[in-house]
Amino acid sequence: MSEQRTRYFQPYFLEDKSGRLTGSEFIDLYERIRLSYRCTRRPTNTVGAQFSILELSSPREDAYTNAVSVLDYQPGNALGTVYFGNRPQSMARYLRKVSDSGSSLHRKYISQDGNEYRWSYRTHEDHEWTCVDSSGSVVAFYHLKIAGEPHYESSSGCMLTVEENYGDYAFEFLTSCLIMRYIKEYDIQ
Template sequence: MTSCGLPFFLEDQTGELTGTEFVDLYNRMRLSLRCTLRDVSHTAYMIYDLSSRPNAFSSPLACLDFGANNALGTVKIKNGGNVNMGQYLVKVGSSKSRKFRASDGQEYRWTHQTKGDEEWTCTNASDYHVASYCLKSPDEPKFAGSSGCVLTVEESYSNIVGELLASLIIMRHIAKHNV
């Protein structure tokens, strides 16, 4: 991928945890969150990179399997094994701040913000901004096909974008369902 010196601005098409697409404003990346199974015992989601791969649906970036009644379940990143979500995202202080170790060996931390435009911020162990998820401001106009929410990922972290999105979805799930 060509380096542009700009973060990826991935517009969240629906803003829903039940399925959406994240499309870069400059068409450099397109990710999809799809519900692939829903029954009384669990709900499964896959994250796919639809950017330029011809068989994107054959190899998901991540698999999320939530338990019954919105309980945390397991997460599988790329070719790794299934890991309990509670072990993958470890609490740091409050339930709205958790850390995880990505496939690059580095530790990252998602934190829920109560002030400012960003609802979620992800930093690395050196406290460097890696990603953030911003909600649409109430005073912004509504547009068809857009939730107004944006996941911003610093360009140098594109290699772990699937893990960043998977961990963000889990964090949003934890916050929404208070688990």
């Protein structure tokens, strides 16, 4: 996360292995970043699902056991709490609607780097989800497998792309994108 990475002058192409919200691996095509999105608690009638994101490419000794973020949903597929380290925050407060009367699929958040970013649904060609910074520059996007593409062995064909300058926060772009996809999937207002 905070360690200096070699610059390649190209985005991180994080291949979404499953394409599902129930768990996946996100592996850069050039193996610079490897993130794992794992279900750590199955939902029941009284508790919601919980997922952890691990940064497996980190040299930290606890990279396989200490999550960089945790998504703790409420029962009934409701939003819950997101954790970055030991810092909990309500998902609804973390990813706020851009305007009170606006779409729930257009939200903003303040990142761990202190900057504001905005996710929106299908606002850019070929992007299912697009994240822009405060100046409107695209910093990350998620796109689906193109219709008609052949089946890929061990891959969904979906991808999260993060601009190289933002690679230290790839885990947070993934975290916020997964929450946005969850909001869409369960029609959360």
